[in-house]
Amino acid sequence: MKILVTGGAGFIGSAVVRLAIERGHQVINLDSLTYAGRLENVASVADHPNYAFEQADIRDRAALTRVFEAHNPDAVMHLAAESHVDRSIDGPGDFIETNITGTYNMLEAARAQWAANGRPETFRFHHISTDEVYGSLGDEGLFTEDTPYDPRSPYSASKASSDHLVRAWFHTYGLPVVLTNCSNNYGPYHFPEKLIPKVILNALHGKDLPIYGQGLNVRDWLYVEDHADALLLAVQKGEPGRSYNVGGHNERRNIDLVHAICDILDDKRPRDNGSYRNQITFVTDRPGHDARYAIDPDRIMSELGWTPSVTVEQGLEKTVQWYLDNADWWQPLLNLEGVGTRVGSG
Structure with missing residues (x-):
């Protein structure tokens, strides 16, 4: 399969690119290389004959048309997005332009190429989204594919909007789309503005490990390489028009997660x-901080046969070891805006 991966130099996208190449697919990596897009993330496959890189911005429709015409992919895996909640609080405009307008541009460029090829039924536009579109859970219950949308931040609202666009292009134009909504990812190559890498690197540098509120917010954690496996399964076997929630039943309170990281580092x-x-x-909580996310992954497990390979404890062990072994990757990132300092306080 020839797959166009948007955002393929980012955290999740690069995991998809590396795994897709390993499994024999042809990959076109389209990335604008913003602050979180790093070609170092795909250095291991950069010289592979099945890999191509296109630096382009999904907000640039003409550039997307050129890429589609040049490569004529069998499938699109659309991961390119602004994804940091705290940054969305400080600057929501970038999230509207990239996540909503950018997704519209991708849909139209894909639809044009699909139509030019005779509307093949085998084509797929796979839109990768987040569980944050569902809002916040109480102490009980799980997000299912039928949970009503209730986004609470500019980030999640922009992703909810893009999800709606993708479904509209399926119902209106017949574009064969698949959607996935995932829980919080972690693992190698995670940009150090996010909780787990920030805790690891702050700890190693003797800095404070800041936790919002009392650390009681609950997240459902998914190892990024397990997520990449689920995404490749969904783009190949997912039913057009259907959505699949991806999670591993790995709920942890933020304070417990940080304690686990500290214990691994102590060892x-x-x-x-x-x-x-x-x-x-403990620091003042961020505005609109959702209390709990938890995914019900039964559909992707029962219909497509996906299961995660690691528990959160096993994944954290692997993740901490990766950061200990790869200072040459993260050291240049420490002075970038938003790394090691707080953003999104409202």
Whole structure:
């Protein structure tokens, strides 16, 4: 299969690119290389004969038309997005332009190429989204594919909007689309503005480990390489017009997650005195902070046969070890805006 992956130099996108190449697919990686897009993330496949890179912005319709005409992909996996909730609080405009207008441009460019090819039934436009579109859960219950949308941040609202566009292009134009909504990802190559890499790197540098509120917010954690496996399965076997929630039944409170990271670091790289837990601090909660996310992944497991390969404890162990072993990847990122400092306080 020849797959056009948007955002393929980002965290999740690069995991998809690496796995797709490993499994024998042809991959066109389309990325504008914003602050979180790093070609180092795909360096291991950059010279592979089945890999091509196109630097283009999904907000540029003409550039997308050129890429589609040049490569004529069998499928699109659309991951390119602004994805950091805190940044969306400070600058929502970028999220509207990229996540909504950019998705519209991708749909139209894909539809034009699909029509030019005679509207093949085998074509797929796979839109990758988030569980945050569903809003916040109480102490009980799980997000299913039928959960009503209730976004609470500019980020989740922009992703909800893009989900609606994708479904509209299926119902109105017949474009064969598949949607997936995932829980929080973590793992190698995770940009250090996000919770898990920020905690690991702050800990190693003797900095505070800031936790919003009392750390009681609950997230359902998904190892990025398991997510990439699910996404490739969905683009190949997913039913057109259908959505699939991707999660691993790995709910953890933020405070418990940070404690687990500290304990792993205590074992792998002990401090001179005391535990890394001593660096934990509690900071004012961010605006609109959802209390709990939890995914019901039964549909993708039962219909497509996907299962995660690791528990959150196993995945955290692998993730911490990766950061310990790859300082050459993260060291240049530490001085970038939003890394190691707070953004999105409202």
